[in-house]
Amino acid sequence: MATKQPKATNPAAAALSAVDEEIRKQLEVLSQKLELHKDQLILLQQTFVAFDVDKKGYIDIEMIGQILDMLGHQLTSDELQAIVKEIDEDGNGELSFEEFAHLAARFLVEEEEDTEAILKELKDAFRLYDKEGLGFITTDLLREILKELDEKMTKEDLDQMIEEIDVDGSGTVDWEEFKAMMIG
Ligand SMILES: [Ca+2]
Ligand SMILES: [Ca+2]
Secondary structure, three states, X not given: OOOOOXXXXXXXXXXXXXXXXXXXXHHHHHHHHHOOOHHHHHHHHHHHHHHOOOOOOEEEHHHHHHHXXXXXXXXXXXHHHHHHHHHOOOOOOEEEHHHHHHHHHHHHHHHHHHHHHHHHHHHHHHHHHXXXXXXXXXXXXXXXXXXXXXXXXXXXXXXXXXXXXXXOXXXXXEHHHHHHHHHO
């Protein structure tokens, strides 16, 4: 059977070859099942191992909360309980790696969809302002837009904001600058 050797230059592949055969097989299966990239799974696996301090093969709810928190998802303990209950297939109140991967997959996929949706909305907004399709809006126009959003902003506030937004000082705000302003 011809299997592709992972290139040593790829750090993720190197990490993958470092994990043992059994885990590697598990990751292959999970990668297809959860439609997660193998690199993401390896990262999750390493996270899981790091948090499974006693090497039980399980991590408890409290840890899950901490991990999700680290990933930027702050859940209330009720939300967390509800999610774990749903994911915890064998009902032992702790998550195995597979259960953990299911949970993480849900958040990771959601995140990608969210980002895509937000970017699309932003692009629409940008096009709306960039009426002539020049690929940029002038800082004068942006000043009006910002002023409209918050009437309390002083000229100094606006100057400062515009200076930060128009990174290259071109007097115009292109899509990249606009995106950076909105997403931060
Ligand atoms: Ca379980
Ligand atoms: Ca600019």
